[in-house]
Amino acid sequence: MASNKPGRKSTIYDIAKATGSSTATVSMVLNGTWARYRIKEATADRILESARKLGYNVNMKARGLRLSRSGLAGMVLPHYRNRFFAGLAQTFEDQARSRGLCPIVVGTQRDPAVEVSVTETLLSQRVELLFIAGVRNPAPLNALCAAAGVPSINVDLPGDGAPSVVSDNRGGARAITDVLIDKLIARGESPDELILLGGIAGEYATEMRIAGFRDAFEARRIAPAPDAVESCGYNAASAQRALAARHARLGRLPSGLLMNSITAFEGLVQFTSSLSPEAWKSAVVGCFDWDPFAAHLSFDVTMLRQDVQTIISEAFALADHHDPADRTVVIVPTGFGKMYEEAEQTKEFDR
The missing domain is CATH 3.40.50.2300 (Response regulator)
Structure with a gap:
């Protein structure tokens, strides 16, 4: 251990010797630049503690870095x-x-x-x-x-x-599907025309929402249509194209539409804006997402809100x-x- 006699100031050489570090490393720690040079935090802690014991006047910037508090x-x-x-x-x-x-x-x-x-x-x-x-x-x-x-x-x-924190995608999808099925039944229409549009196949959120969609049908002992689920992506343009294709096949909109995200819902709004009011007001619409602008639309939409x-x-x-x-x-x-x-x-x- 370096001498700490009265009148003798400790130097970086004393600290280097006490900690088994190079003088260059000690210098970078004491001037507060050690993180930039990828010096380990444990090494910096050891050098700063040794400096304190030896009475070295430690740079306050270095002392702040030692605390690992960037804020x-x-x-x-x-x-x-x-x-x-x-x-x-x-x-x-x-x-x-x-x-x-x-x-x-x-x-x-x-x-x-x-x-x-x-x-x-x-x-x-x-x-x-x-x-x-x-x-x-x-x-x-x-x-x-x-x-x-x-x-x-x-x-x-x-x-x-x-660790992860996620929305209850499956439970939420089942709940909103139940609402839309009830609306279709109340209007005397078949639930098997309800489709789920949007999302990415194989992605966790989409797969959970598909499972919840199917859960709602299974609980009623009915089955959705074979092509009821179309994972066409999240962006508005892909949803708009998918809707246009279905409209062309049916000659009208499906009776029930559950959009898998607010961006897919934007595609629905863009597509229906080209139709007559009678054409798009006939559909029961839901969205797994929420945005207050939907309150100003001229058709009814049920939106699920994530917390x-x-x-x-x-x-x-x-x-x-x-x-x-x-x-x-x-x-x-x-x-x-x-x-x-x-x-x-x-x-x-x-x-």
Whole structure:
């Protein structure tokens, strides 16, 4: 151990000798640049502790880095184009700030290469946690976070590399399918004309919504049409093309339409805008997603609302009690949009 006699100031050479580190490493830790040069945090901690014991005047910037408190919270998501992802981002920002964290939200356009690049950048900025929303395969991102010792939580789509928080896609799809079947029956129409349009085959959310759709039929001992499910993607253009093809085959719209997302619903609105009012008002319409603009449409639509407040709250709870081995999947119930709830209350009052 280096001498610490009165009148003699400790030097970086003393610290290097005490910790078995090079003087260059000690210098980078003491001037606060160690993270930039990929020096391990454990090494930095050991050097700073030795400096303290030896009475070395430690750079306060370095001491702050030692605490690993960047004050940053990160979130990646596909885009902001629909209210669900925009709502997740806004709620994440609000809850992060309420915890004294500065939120950073980045859209990745569902590009796996961009997702990895953005995650690496956020980790290099020493985010204290990362929420990974709407990523079909979050495993590579979870692995990057685990290697950096940063808690990651999968949101909306689950993964095997970290805990996840998702909507109750199956239960929600069954509930809204039940509503639409009841509406068709009340109008004297056959439920087997109800179709589910949109989503990506093989993706968790889509598969769960398809299962819930079929559950509703099975519970009534009836079967949907063989072509009732069409996973044509999430974007509006693909939904518009799929509807145009069905309209051409039938000579009209199907009697019942359940759109798998708000973007697929936009495709429906775009397509029906080219039809006469009589043509599209005849359909019973539902959407697994919610947006208040639908209240201003001239046809009836039942919308299912995902609970973004609870989703983000549950994700923060998992981050607060982070366990690297935890693979919990928290399922958050869905609910109907306010328009449907008010309509049902009015019916009850009228009865």
